[in-house]
Amino acid sequence: MAWYHTYFKGLPQRAWKLNQDEEYTDYEVDFLRDVLEITPDSKVLDVLAGYGRHAVPLATDGTALTCIDISQEYCEELQTTAGRGQLPIEVVCADVLNYALPAGQFDAAYCFGNSFSFFPRTEMQQFISQIASALKPGAHAAIHTENLAESILPNFQARNWMPVQDDIIYLAENEYRAEGGYIEAEQTFISGSEKVTHHVRQHIYTLGELTYMFEQAGLLVVGTFSNLEADPFQLGDEQLYLVARKQ
Template sequence: MSWYQTFFHGLPQQAWQAAQTDEQNQLDLEMIVETLSFGPDDRVLDVFCGYGRHTLPLARMGAQMTAVDISEEYITALKAAAKTEKLDVRAIQADFLTTPALADDTETFDAAYCLGNSFCFFPYPDMLAFLQRIAHLLRPGGRLLVHSSMVAEVVLPDFQERNWMPVGDDMTVLVENQYEPLEGSIHQQLTYLKTHTDGSVESVQRTAVYYVYTLAQLSRLLSQVGLTVEAVYGTVHLEPFMVGDEGAWIVAEKA
């Protein structure tokens, strides 16, 4: 069983949601709309959708959204929100890599995106299968936007072995990183601390593994599955990528 299949519940899940600001979500949305070139009634796939921070606003714009995430809590919340607003959202609780729920959706999506470090959950064979599945679901001319801060040119120039991160008003996360150069991966030990109103502190530990690819490696992988890289950005403001940027946003198109 892969680590991410049991990671996202409890404090780690709360911390991830608390870390996403309204401003960041809005900037993400503007980037999605500008780079993927889809319109109302187009079919859009949100891979590892979380609680729907992008799915719901895009559905409000008229997109027909399909959203997939492994977290039952996130998908339950997303379904409830979509039902309340009567939005066109198909929410699937499953591992995107293995779910049969999308088997009948061959070449039906006009666009797809995967934002956040979930893009680097996979070692090479699984990453290839992951990209093959996305390519299989996109129509010819369909576009893909992926983002990660675990790309080699992003994470390695300023690699931090230990970092304390405040999250919201009541949580702190200690991130301890170990880079495995022969494996091309970063092993993380995360300690989540939440201070409750009565002064007590709740502590939870998790481990995670992120696979580090260069942009050239990712470009070759995308090419192998029939997707051509159109652009690589270093910020949500669509600025050209430079080594050491905060993340890499890759836009690709299916032939």
Template sequence: MPWYENFFHGLTQDAWKAAQTDDQTRLDLEWLVETLEFGPDDRLLDVFCGYGRHALPLARMGCSVVGVDISDEYTAELRGAARRDNLPVETVSGDFLTAPLTGLFDAGYCLGNSFSFFPRPVMLAFLRRIADLLKPGGRFLAHTGMIAESVLPDFQERTWMPLADNFFFLAENEYDPLESRMDSHLTYLKNGKTETRLAQHYLYTLGELRHLFREAGFAEPTCFGDTDGRAYELGDTDLWLLAERR
């Protein structure tokens, strides 16, 4: 069983929410609007939608959003929020690779480090599925901090992070150079409660991602290091990769 099938529940969910800020979400949304070039009534695909911090505001702009996530907790939360505000959001719970999705989308996006969950054969299938779901010329924006040029120059074996009052997060990382994979042993501590998880991220180089996107059916991607449109540089914390369906 892939590690992510039994990862997203309990304190893991609380930690992800606590780590997000309103300012970052606002910048994300502005960048999505600028790069994806969608309009009102367009149909958007949110890959690994989480609890909907992007899907809900985009739906308020008039878009129809379909969000896919493997976490039943998150999709239930998103579905309830959309229903309360009468927003055009559809949720699909399950593995994106096999999720029942129909029709074509005007644009899509995958934000957060979930973009790096898969080894190469699965990653190619993942990108091909996204390409197959987009209309020709449809744009896809991916965001991740988990690429080789971002992680390896200053590899952190141990990271301790306060998330909120009485809420802490510890990551102990190991890198497998033969698999190009980082294994992270995670500990969450909140109000005296402790939970542990294993996460695995495949650290592709930017060159590898570029070739995978092209092989999957996208045109040459553009790579940014921030939401200000600056080109990605070695050591940047984040990668924003924009590609158009051929």
């Protein structure tokens, strides 16, 4: 069983949510509306949706969202939020690699939140192809990642730590395995007397690799940006926003 099947619950999940910036999320939602050409009539796929921090504001405008995530806790939270607000959100709690997305049904798709490093190369190609198959011709897809090789490797950190809000400390020990193109990490979360440790494998891709995989799936990369102002991505930039169009 892959690490991400059991990671997103309890303390790590709470730390991830507390570390999100609501104002920045609003900017990302505006970015998605723009680059994906989302309208209130659009049908949009949110892959690895988490608790719906992008989906909920999009659905508030009337856009229909299908959100898929593997975390039972996140799915239940999003289902509750959608029900409370009577939002047009369908929540699917499943491993996306084992879930048959409806073909050619969506006007747009996105995978945000730095989730685009969970899968090794064969599964990553499958993942991208599943997203492509779910899109209508001419529809756009967007991804966000901070784990691109051009971002991680120039300033690779073997150890790092950070406080999360007031009561959680995050620590990580990282080892880059060049032969496999991935980082093996031991991540520890501490809050008071509670301590949770996970062993995580993040697969590191070059921008060239991702572009090739998207093209193999029938998605033409039309933009690679380092920020929400759409500045072109360059070596050493900390994050990538990639936009592609289905052929």
